[in-house]
Amino acid sequence: MKLILQAQVCYIRFLTRLHQQAFRARVLKAYRSRCAFCRLRHAELLDAAHIIPDREAAGEPVVTNGLALCKIHHAAYDRMFIGGVSPDYKIIVEPGLLREEDGPCCATAFKACTALNLFYPASAKIGPTGTALLSALPNFAINSGPARLDRQR
Numbered sequence: 001m002k003l004i005l006q007a008q009v010c011y012i013r014f015l016t017r018l019h020q021q022a023f024r025a026r027v028l029k030a031y032r033s034r035c036a037f038c039r040l041r042h043a044e045l046l047d048a049a050h051i052i053p054d055r056e057a058a059g060e061p062v063v064t065n066g067l068a069l070c071k072i073h074h075a076a077y078d079r080m081f082i083g084g085v086s087p088d089y090k091i092i093v094e095p096g097l098l099r100e101e102d103g104p105c106c107a108t109a110f111k112a113c114t115a116l117n118l119f120y121p122a123s124a125k126i127g128p129t130g131t132a133l134l135s136a137l138p139n140f141a142i143n144s145g146p147a148r149l150d151r152q153r
């Protein structure tokens with residue numbers, strides 16, 4: 001019985017990896033292998049981030065629920081240092097992070113992004129839906145203090 005259960009767990013992990021790889025390939029293709037926030041163009045440094053987390057019912061592995069993000073922006077997005085995108089597609093960075101004086105990474109990876117619009121797929125049909133983009137914003141503390149590491153989408 002234990003062996004059957006272990007085989008089932010392995011099979012589920014295999015299917016999950018396949019699903020994640022397929023989702024990543026579709027999202028990176030849609031964004032022409034560019035980070036939607038900073039425009040970094042190195043596929044090996046990009047992830048496919050879910051806008052609505054895949055643990056939620058609406059968190060489907062479809063391109064319209066995905067963003068191609070570099071590793072730093074994916075982590076920042078998942079931990080709410082980047083709250084999402086405003087209705088006019090401006091990238092919203094946590095105000096506490098914007099107040100920090102923390103060297104070149106903070107200045108270029110976060111502060112500079114506030115002046116940018118989301119890099120959008122060439123076809124609007126496969127771009128992120130407004131509903132998905134805005135769904136993350138209610139959980140984002142616009143007037144929050146210093147950044148906290150315990151937040152996750």
Ligand SMILES: [Zn+2]
Pocket residue numbers: 035036037038039040069070071072073
């Ligand atoms: Zn980036």
